[in-house]
Amino acid sequence: MKIGIDALGVAVPRRYVDMVELARARGVEPGKYVDGLGAREMAVAEPGEDTVALAALAGRRALAASEIDRASLGLLVVGTETGVDHSKPVASFVHGLLELPQTMRVYDTQHACYGGTAGLMAAVEWIASGAAAGRSALVICSDIARYGVGTAGEPTQGAGAVAMVVSANPALVEIDVGVSGAASTHVFDFWRPLGLREAQVDGHYSVQCYLDAVSAAYRGWKVRAIERGLVRGAPGELASEQLARICYHVPFCKMARKAHLQVRRCELEDAGTAWDPAAEQAGLASFKRQVDPTLPLCARIGNIYTGSLYLGLAGLLHAQAAELAGSRIGLFSYGSGCTSEFFSGVVGKAAAARIAAAKLGDLLEAREKISVAEYERIMAQPPTSPLEDAPAGDGFRFLGVKDHRRQYAGK
Numbered sequence: 001m002k003i004g005i006d007a008l009g010v011a012v013p014r015r016y017v018d019m020v021e022l023a024r025a026r027g028v029e030p031g032k033y034v035d036g037l038g039a040r041e042m043a044v045a046e047p048g049e050d051t052v053a054l055a056a057l058a059g060r061r062a063l064a065a066s067e068i069d070r071a072s073l074g075l076l077v078v079g080t081e082t083g084v085d086h087s088k089p090v091a092s093f094v095h096g097l098l099e100l101p102q103t104m105r106v107y108d109t110q111h112a113c114y115g116g117t118a119g120l121m122a123a124v125e126w127i128a129s130g131a132a133a134g135r136s137a138l139v140i141c142s143d144i145a146r147y148g149v150g151t152a153g154e155p156t157q158g159a160g161a162v163a164m165v166v167s168a169n170p171a172l173v174e175i176d177v178g179v180s181g182a183a184s185t186h187v188f189d190f191w192r193p194l195g196l197r198e199a200q201v202d203g204h205y206s207v208q209c210y211l212d213a214v215s216a217a218y219r220g221w222k223v224r225a226i227e228r229g230l231v232r233g234a235p236g237e238l239a240s241e242q243l244a245r246i247c248y249h250v251p252f253c254k255m256a257r258k259a260h261l262q263v264r265r266c267e268l269e270d271a272g273t274a275w276d277p278a279a280e281q282a283g284l285a286s287f288k289r290q291v292d293p294t295l296p297l298c299a300r301i302g303n304i305y306t307g308s309l310y311l312g313l314a315g316l317l318h319a320q321a322a323e324l325a326g327s328r329i330g331l332f333s334y335g336s337g338c339t340s341e342f343f344s345g346v347v348g349k350a351a352a353a354r355i356a357a358a359k360l361g362d363l364l365e366a367r368e369k370i371s372v373a374e375y376e377r378i379m380a381q382p383p384t385s386p387l388e389d390a391p392a393g394d395g396f397r398f399l400g401v402k403d404h405r406r407q408y409a410g411k
């Protein structure tokens, strides 16, 4: 049975800051943010555009882009590390806001930026096991990435949600079920203790943890992919080069380049070949071809934690779905703490038409650029501030708390 991502929907905050302006305001050479980190613009979420509001909007858009009947949904999973309640999951709010069927499993999954992939894998394996009995799943990744004004992590913030309808005979990407490599280690590279709004992060260490994880996860995927005959593993043949594109988790765009060079390093190490300047040049050329096309949306939205990998996938399909139809692509998900997974899938023949239905071209056009001063004003607002005015279009919004219950409105 073919199983995978049938449709996508993306939601981003209505406002953003320009990274050159942010760099100047911080007294930093703009090249550091733009070239050094690969960031052009950064989404700024107001407290009223919380994880629930973004998730519900992305979910509604994914369902609108898909051809499945809502009544056939049997599972809703939200992957998030910026939930709004210690007990009630974001998925429960979304289930109500989208008026989804009562006869569903509904829950959140959490492991930093990996939470959405945990949901995707649960959905894919639920369908593969036969337990779904013909039903489909809605998996949503939604987060607000917040390190704080003036911190080293500030230029790697962002916010947004990516929703995926997961079904049999998917239009966008058929996942290679059971062909993946996982890698986990107990580390404190990034975490957010209870009660803190800002993440704690050991930034350079987190980059190293990510690189260690991608090495182990990629090698795990490669062994299984060769065993299953998905890629060739003869001496001199790089398995990673047989993937038409690779989407990595993108906390900032430069990280995808570091990750790809690490995968190439692993390939050469496994073949007993030295990493030298020629290997680095070949690695950079393959980055341009295989990875760079996954980054345009990420560079203009920033880090969206659980959704970052899938924002890369959405941007890639938006730009290249027609030429990639029938091609195998790789995906790498990393969640600090840490756990990770490298997996793969094949782009569907109908992917170009289906991704067009997600209307990603309109997403960035609808946004408003704000000044650094306005961004700082928004960052200083308490988390329970309602949205000052109604969002244009089809948005949802947080209205405030009444009797300890979060209230939402949406069109």
Ligand code: COA
Pocket: 029, 030, 031, 032, 033, 035, 036, 037, 152, 153, 154, 155, 156, 190, 201, 202, 203, 204, 206, 207, 210, 251, 252, 254, 255, 336
């Ligand atoms: N022009 C071009 N590039 C420049 C530059 C300039 N003027 N000034 C600096 N750079 C480059 C640096 O060489 C470096 O590139 P490299 O990593 O390829 O060497 C890059 O910009 C970043 O500079 P660095 O000094 O390392 O930045 P930093 O100490 O402020 O921290 C992070 C960067 C990513 C560690 C920090 O933003 C952070 O902690 N982010 C949150 C955590 C995170 O996203 N982790 C990722 C794994 S999950």
